[in-house]
Amino acid sequence: xxxxxxxxxxxxxxxxxxxxxxxxxxxxxxxxxxxxxxxxxxxxxxxxxxxxxxxxxxxxxxxxxxxxxxxxxxxxxxxxxxxxxxxxxxxxxxxxxxxxxxxxxxxxxxxxxxxxxxxxxxxxxxxxxxxxxxxxxxxxxxxxxxxxxxxxxxxxxxxxxxxxxxxxxxxxxxxxxxxxxxxxxxxxxxxxxxxxxxxxxxxxxxxxxxxxxxxxxxxxxxxxxxxxxxxxxxxxxxxxxxxxxxxxxxxxxxxxxxxxxxxxxxxxxxxxxxxxxxxxxxxxxxxxxxxxxxxxxxxxxxxxxxxxxxxxxxxxxxxxxxxxxxxxxxxxxxxxxxxxxxxxxxxxxxxxxxxxxxxxxxxxxxxxxxxxxxxxxxxxxxxxxxxxxxxxxxxxxxxxxxxxxxxxxxxxxxxxxxxxxxxxxxxxxxxxxxxxxxxxxxxxxxxx
Numbered sequence: 001x002x003x004x005x006x007x008x009x010x011x012x013x014x015x016x017x018x019x020x021x022x023x024x025x026x027x028x029x030x031x032x033x034x035x036x037x038x039x040x041x042x043x044x045x046x047x048x049x050x051x052x053x054x055x056x057x058x059x060x061x062x063x064x065x066x067x068x069x070x071x072x073x074x075x076x077x078x079x080x081x082x083x084x085x086x087x088x089x090x091x092x093x094x095x096x097x098x099x100x101x102x103x104x105x106x107x108x109x110x111x112x113x114x115x116x117x118x119x120x121x122x123x124x125x126x127x128x129x130x131x132x133x134x135x136x137x138x139x140x141x142x143x144x145x146x147x148x149x150x151x152x153x154x155x156x157x158x159x160x161x162x163x164x165x166x167x168x169x170x171x172x173x174x175x176x177x178x179x180x181x182x183x184x185x186x187x188x189x190x191x192x193x194x195x196x197x198x199x200x201x202x203x204x205x206x207x208x209x210x211x212x213x214x215x216x217x218x219x220x221x222x223x224x225x226x227x228x229x230x231x232x233x234x235x236x237x238x239x240x241x242x243x244x245x246x247x248x249x250x251x252x253x254x255x256x257x258x259x260x261x262x263x264x265x266x267x268x269x270x271x272x273x274x275x276x277x278x279x280x281x282x283x284x285x286x287x288x289x290x291x292x293x294x295x296x297x298x299x300x301x302x303x304x305x306x307x308x309x310x311x312x313x314x315x316x317x318x319x320x321x322x323x324x325x326x327x328x329x330x331x332x333x334x335x336x337x338x339x340x341x342x343x344x345x346x347x348x349x350x351x352x353x354x355x356x357x358x359x360x361x362x363x364x365x366x367x368x369x370x371x372x373x374x375x376x377x378x379x380x381x382x383x384x385x386x387x388x389x390x391x392x393x394x395x396x397x398x399x400x401x402x403x404x405x406x407x408x409x410x411x412x413x414x415x416x417x418x419x420x421x422x423x424x425x426x427x428x429x430x431x432x433x434x435x436x437x438x439x440x441x442x443x444x445x446x447x448x
Contacts, residue, residue, distance in 0.1 A: 015056060015057045015302070015303035015304075016151060016152075016302075016303065017054070017055070017056050017151075017152040017153075017301050017302065017303055017305075017306060018054075018055040018056075018149035018150060018151055018152060019052055019053065019054055019055070019149055019150050019152050019208055019215060019216065020052070020053040020055070020087075020142070020145035020146045020148075020149040020150070021050075021051075021052055021053075021145060021150075021215070021216055021254045022050065022051050022052075022053070022138065022141040022142050022145045023048060023049075023050045023051075023141070023254060024048070024049050024050075024134065024137040024138055024141050025046060025047070025048065025049075025137070026046075026047040026048055026049040026066055026067055026068065026105075026134050026137075027042055027046030027047045027234050028047075028104075028105050028130050028234055029042065029130075030042065032105070032127075032130050033105075033124050033125050033127055033335065034069075034103060034104055034105050034106070034125065034232075034234065035069040035070075035102055035103075035104060035105065035106045035125055035338060036102065036103075036125075036229070036230055036336070036338065037103075037230060037231075037232045037336075038232065039232060039233070039234060040232035040233065041232070041233055042233070042234060043233055043234075043235075045235065045236060045240070045241065045244060046234060046236075047066075047067035047068065047101070047104055047105075047234050047235075047236055047240075048066075048067050048236070048240070049064065049065075049066045049067070049134060049137075049138055050064070050065055050066075050254065050256045051063055051064035051065065051083075051138075051142075051256065052208075052216060052218070052256065053087045053142060053145065053146055053149070054152075054306065054362075055146075055149055056303035056306035057303035057304065057306070058308070059088070059089040059090060059093055060087045060088060060089040060093065060146070061089070061093050061094075061306070061308050061362060062083050062084070062087050062089065062093065062094040062095070062142075063095050063097075063218070063256070063258075063362070063369075063371075063396075064079070064083060064094070064095065064096045064097070064138075065097055065098075065099060065256050065257060065258050065396075066079075066096065066097070066098045066099070067098070067099050067101055067104055067236045067240055068098045068099075068100075068101070068104045068105045068106065068107065069098060069100055069101060069102055069104050069105065069106045069401075070098050070100065070106045070107070070108075070398065070401030071096060071098055071106075071107045071108075071131075071400075071401055072106075072107070072108045072110075072111075072343065072346075072347075072400055072401030072402040073108050073109065073110035073111065073343075073346045073347065073350060073400070073401075073402040074108070074109035074110040074113070074346075075107040075108050075109045075110070075128070075131060076096060076399070076400040076401065076402070077091070077109075078109060078131075078135060079094075079096045079135065079138075080094040080096055082135045082138065082139050083096070083138060083139070083142060085139065086138070086139040086140075086142035086143045086146075087142050087146060088146070091358075092310050092358055092360070093308055093360075095360055095362075095371040095396065095399065096399065097258055097259070097371065097396045097397070097398050097399050098259070098398045098401065099225055099236070099239055099240065099257065099258070099259045099398070100224065100225055100259055100262070100375070100398050101225050101226070101229075101235060101236055101237045101239075101240065102225075102226050102229035102230075102237070103229045103230070103231055103232075103233060103234055103235040103237070104234055104235070104236075105125070105130060105131070106125050106126075106338075106401070107126075107128060107131040108126055108342075108343055108346060108401070108402070109128050109131070110343075110346035110347075110349070110350070110402075111123075111126045111342035111343045111345075111346045112126040112127065112128045112342075114330060114342050114345055114346055115330065115333055115342050118330045118331045119331065120330075120331060120333050122335045123333070123335070123342075124333075124334070124335035124336055124337060125337075125338065126342060126343075150210055150215055151210050152208050152209065152210060152215065152301055153209060153210055153211050153300065153301065154208075154209040154211070154298040154299060154300055154301055155206065155207065155208055155209070155298070155299060155301040155305075155364045155365060155367065156205075156206070156207035156208075156209065156296030156297055156298040156299070157204070157205070157206055157207075157296055157297060157366075157367050157392040158204075158205045158207070158291075158292040158293060158294065158295035158296030158297065159202050159203065159204050159205070159292050159295065159392075160202070160203050160205075160287075160288045160289075160290075160291035160292040160295065161201045161202060161203075161288070162201055162202075162203050162221060162284060162285060162287075162288035163201075163284060163288075164269075164270045164284060165223055165267055165270060165281055165284050165285060166196070166199040166200075166201060166221075166222065166223040166262075166265050166266070166267065167182060167196045167197060167199060167265070167266065167267065167268055167269035167270065168182070168196060168197025168198050168199055168264060168265060168378075169181050169182050169183060169184075169224070169264050169265065169266045169268060169418070170182075170197070170264050170411075170414070170416050170418065171191060171194050171197070172414065176414065177414050177415050178414050178415045178416030181416055181417050181418075182194065182266065182268035182269065183266060183268050184224045184225075184226040184227070184266035184267050184268050184271060185226065185227070185228060185268065185271055185272070185273045186268035186269070186271065186272065186273075187272055187273050189272075191268065191269075192268065192269050192270075192272065194269070196269060198378060198379065198382075199222070199223075199265055199378060200222050200260065200261075200265075200378050200381050200382055200385075202221075203219060203220065203221040203285070203288040203289060203292050204219065204220040204221075204292060204392070204394040205217055205218070205219050205220075205289065205292035205293045205295075205296055206218040206219075206220075206296075206364070206367060206369070206394065207293060207296045207298070208301075209298060214250070214252075214253050215253065215254075216253060216254045216255070216256065217246070217250075217253060217254075217255050217256070217289075217293050218256045218257075218258065218369075218394075219243075219255070219256070219257045219258070219289050219292065219293075220257075220258045220259075220260050220369075220394040220395060220396060221239070221257070221259070221260055221262075221285065221288065222259065222260030222261050222262040222265050222378050222381055222395070222397070223239075223259070223260075223262045223265045223266065223267060224262050224263075224265060224266035224267065225237045225238060225239045225240075225259065225262075226266070226267070227267065227271055227275070227277050227278035227281055228273065228275055228278065237278065238267075238278050238279075238281040238282040238285060239257050239259070239282075239285055240257070241278065241279065241282035241286075242257070242282045242283070242285035242286035242289060243255045243256075243257045243286075243289070245282065245283070245286040246286055246289050246290065246293075249290070255289075257289075258394075258396035259396070259397060259398050260378070260381050260394075260395045260396065260397055261372065261376040261377060261378045261379075261380045261381035261395055261397045262375075262376075262378065262397065262398075263374070263375035263376050263377045263378070263397070263405050263406060263407070263418060264377045264378060264407070264411070264418055265378050267281055299365055299366075301364065301365060305363070305364060305365045306362075306363065306364060307362075307363035308360065308361070308362055308363070309360065309361050309363070309440075309441050310358050310359070310360045310361075311358070311359045311360070311361075311437040311438075311440040311441050312356035312357065312358050312359070313356055313357055313359055313433050313434065313436075313437045314351070314354070314355075314356050314357075314433070315351065315357060315373075315403055315406075315426050315430050315433060315434075316351070316426060316427040316429050316430060316433070317347065317348050317351040317352075317425060317426060317427065318421065318424060318425050318426055318427050319427060320421040321344055321345075321347070321348045321425060323345070323348060325341075326341045326344050326345040326348065327341075327345065329341040330342060330345065339404070339422055339423070343402070343404075343425075344425060346402065347402045347403065347404075347425045348425075350402060357373050357399075357400050357402075357403075358371075359371065359372060359373075359434070359437040359438065359440075359441060360441070361441035361442065366390075366391050366392055367391070367392045367393075367394070368388065368391050368392070368393045368394070368441075368442060369393075369394050369395070369396065370384050370393065370394070370395045370396070370438060370441060370442070371395075371396050371399055372395060372396065372397045372399055372434070372438075373397070373398075373399040373400040373401075373402070373403055373406070374397065374398070374399070374400065374401065374402070374403040374404060374405065374406040374426075375397070375398065375401075375404060375405040375406060375418070375423075376397040376398075376406045376434075377405075377406065377407050377408050377411060377418070379408050380395075380397075380406075380408075380434060380435075380438070381395045381397070383435060383438065384438050384442060387438065387439060387442045387443060388442050388443070391442075393442070402425070403424070403425050403426045403430075404423055404424050404425045404426070405418045405419065405423045405424040406424065406426055406430055406434070407419040407424060407428070407431075408431050409428045409429070409431040409432070411428075412424075412428035413428075
């Protein structure tokens with residue numbers, strides 16, 4: 001085909017893919033209430049809030065990882081809204097996840113608001129002032145980063161088996177019920193001697209390149225990240241130290257790490273409480289990060305290879321959540337309470353208001369990254385990978401922290417801490433909802 005004057009028509013060049021990186025300090029100052037204790041001092045290695053803004057042919061996509069124990073309910077909305085505003089996109093195209101370290105903050109504006117409404121002045125870990133400060137930092141960082149994005153020509157996927165870190169926390173007895181919980185610090189030699197159980201030993205690495213220059217690495221691994229805590233010192237614990245070690249090896253590359261579906265997974269089999277184990281575990285995870293990154297197979301990436309799909313779901317609230325009881329207990333909140341009426345009522349309010357949680361999936365050629373809420377059992381991650389064995393699938397959990405632990409349906413009949421009324425705010429029927437949502441993201445035709 002020719003245009004006027006006999007000049008041949010030029011094929012339109014494919015849209016380029018660009019990426020902007022952001023990294024801000026998310027370390028609470030001395031005196032701030034973290035999940036369990038107030039900060040008594042801040043040491044060399046603090047907490048980070050890191051992310052990428054991916055720009056292709058549609059509105060930007062943002063992935064964000066925070067070194068906090070959890071961001072739930074209205075706080076999760078606030079993070080996504082402020083990030084979306086700064087990046088020039090919509091809330092549904094923003095995924096925010098925590099790594100779930102325990103010497104770190106927890107944020108829930110919904111619980112904070114409920115406590116203030118009944119006259120509680122010291123709301124403890126629900127005090128939102130520091131969260132609002134971090135949100136301002138993030139918004140500024142993103143606004144600056146998108147002014148000079150980097151060109152992405154290739155994406156890579158690699159994986160490696162992490163040795164002697166993850167183990168299943170739920171030790172079943174002969175009757176099929178949970179006989180003991182092997183927490184992330186386990187001093188009982190009999191429990192440590194029990195098999196690893198159901199885990200996902202695979203650490204996934206997704207790499208972004210500008211030709212031969214590595215720009216950033218995203219890693220995914222499912223495990224509770226505690227080696228020890230209750231120190232009063234903010235700590236990224238062993239996954240954050242592993243990320244730091246990789247950053248020292250490759251200092252010009254921003255390393256992001258996401259916790260997979262590690263709700264029923266911990267390091268208890270390999271951690272007897274000796275504080276030296278923190279660095280041992282970190283080195284093992286760092287080795288997995290390096291091996292996965294080094295093994296990544298690069299493929300060209302064009303804008304048409306980038307896609308984003310969302311499956312909003314309504315998670316059924318747990319039947320033990322009774323509005324009248326929660327409202328009655330609200331004013332009795334203590335500053336050092338962790339789970340209780342405030343966050344439970346906040347979650348129940350959202351469920352009853354018709355609020356839906358966005359499950360989402362990023363497509364990068366033959367790579368899929370699935371974003372999920374809560375302290376999700378590893379079986380969901382394994383199910384997602386089994387749905388698409390033809391693709392490279394990674395998962396980030398610990399998105400909206402409002403639901404707490406999310407077990408499998410059988411897990412609720414087995415007993416144990418993770419599916420107890422103390423820990424989980426959802427009903428056992430959530431398995432069907434989430435599996436159907438993942439199936440929608442991974443199996444149905446993606447709408448561009």
